[in-house]
Amino acid sequence: MKIKTLPQPLQDALPVLQTLNQAGFQAYYVGGCVRDTILQRPIHDVDLATSAYPAEIKSLFAQTIDTGIQHGTVTVVLNHENYEVTTFRTESGYQDYRRPDHVEFVRSLDMDLQRRDFTINALALDATGEVHDLFGGLEDLRRGQIRAVGQAEARFHEDALRMMRAVRFQAQFGFPIAEQTLAGITQNAALLTKIAVERIHVEFIKLMLAPYRKLGLDSFQATGLASYCPQFKGHDCRCLAGQSSQPLTSEAVVWTLIGYLWQLPPTQLRSLLRAWKTTNETQKRVTRAVTLLQLNTWRDWDLYQAGTKSSQLAQEVLLVTGKSNWAQELQERQEHLPIYCSQDLALGGQAIMEILHLAPGPEVGRLLEELQQAVVARKIPNQVIALTQFLQQKRN
Ligand SMILES: Nc1ccn([C@@H]2O[C@H](COP(=O)(O)OP(=O)(O)OP(=O)(O)O)[C@@H](O)[C@H]2O)c(=O)n1
Numbered sequence: 001m002k003i004k005t006l007p008q009p010l011q012d013a014l015p016v017l018q019t020l021n022q023a024g025f026q027a028y029y030v031g032g033c034v035r036d037t038i039l040q041r042p043i044h045d046v047d048l049a050t051s052a053y054p055a056e057i058k059s060l061f062a063q064t065i066d067t068g069i070q071h072g073t074v075t076v077v078l079n080h081e082n083y084e085v086t087t088f089r090t091e092s093g094y095q096d097y098r099r100p101d102h103v104e105f106v107r108s109l110d111m112d113l114q115r116r117d118f119t120i121n122a123l124a125l126d127a128t129g130e131v132h133d134l135f136g137g138l139e140d141l142r143r144g145q146i147r148a149v150g151q152a153e154a155r156f157h158e159d160a161l162r163m164m165r166a167v168r169f170q171a172q173f174g175f176p177i178a179e180q181t182l183a184g185i186t187q188n189a190a191l192l193t194k195i196a197v198e199r200i201h202v203e204f205i206k207l208m209l210a211p212y213r214k215l216g217l218d219s220f221q222a223t224g225l226a227s228y229c230p231q232f233k234g235h236d237c238r239c240l241a242g243q244s245s246q247p248l249t250s251e252a253v254v255w256t257l258i259g260y261l262w263q264l265p266p267t268q269l270r271s272l273l274r275a276w277k278t279t280n281e282t283q284k285r286v287t288r289a290v291t292l293l294q295l296n297t298w299r300d301w302d303l304y305q306a307g308t309k310s311s312q313l314a315q316e317v318l319l320v321t322g323k324s325n326w327a328q329e330l331q332e333r334q335e336h337l338p339i340y341c342s343q344d345l346a347l348g349g350q351a352i353m354e355i356l357h358l359a360p361g362p363e364v365g366r367l368l369e370e371l372q373q374a375v376v377a378r379k380i381p382n383q384v385i386a387l388t389q390f391l392q393q394k395r396n
């Protein structure tokens, strides 16, 4: 197969390939960028592979970064773009199911392609637009299937994260996973416990944000992968597809959906979010959103305390789970709150201290809270005069 017109990101990287070729080395686009070119999907990173050794790569370009010299990766900086250029290599060892114990540089593209995870990721594209396909990756792209290169079992022993990658690609492309590859995942799912949670996290969120999350989640559950993810055991991940095929828009929505559908009490939710090493900000927003969703009725004060961002998370989750009436109610009531945060109050802490001749202290905080409650409940308008009167009446 020959690609006539390379997409722009690949054209931008062409001088890197040409420089290597002119120096007598083989050089190819490899991995996801080739797959995405053929699928006509957007390209996010351009990876290159070459027969040149790291020192040879470095000698050919004005600006390079030693990204992972021992693994053969040099970053070439060209026109303010970074390109990872990796020497063809074979890998061996993998005692930890994560990474190879030994990497050996080789001069053959074929050996390099053999070490890759799936046939659709084991394609190489040269500077003339010719696709090199050793394992039937083009056919798998055409008919749509995710299939391990060679023995699935061996590929998953080399890096157990690849099992998560399989279900993630399924969710992104809507392709089924080939039978033997799926069986390989089912048999080796427990190896996922060898993988750092941060790496599993990246794949799981990519799966959940992908257009065919339902397909990916079905395999994630059916293969048993889900039960080896932190605090997922005993829960049904299939239900996380929701009622709508709309893609989810953020990681925080994913966790909010989980907290809501699995009806997690706050302590359990927080423990799950911590186990997955989510950021403090995510933990805070998600916890508030789930709290809101777990209430039977909403007071304006509940909406106010949740805050705009958490309320939006809750709205998206209601939409995804087919409760659009509630989502709309939440949105309208949130939009019509008199204030959204304490800074919106017409009087601040400083003004309260002046009006009541108070020194700084917890009393000021309490009064601020009371003012917010009164304004949010629409007992008083958010105006200086009204708030001042309210404070003065309290003193009397
Ligand atoms: N566990 C892994 C990770 C990566 N690769 C190989 O390295 C390439 C680049 O890896 P990466 O950028 O992580 O994945 P992509 O396939 O490019 O997917 P994405 O679109 O998410 O970047 C892959 O295509 C694949 O050939 C692999 O064999 N095994």
Ligand SMILES: [Mg+2]
Binding pocket: 031, 032, 033, 045, 047
């Ligand atoms: Mg990539």
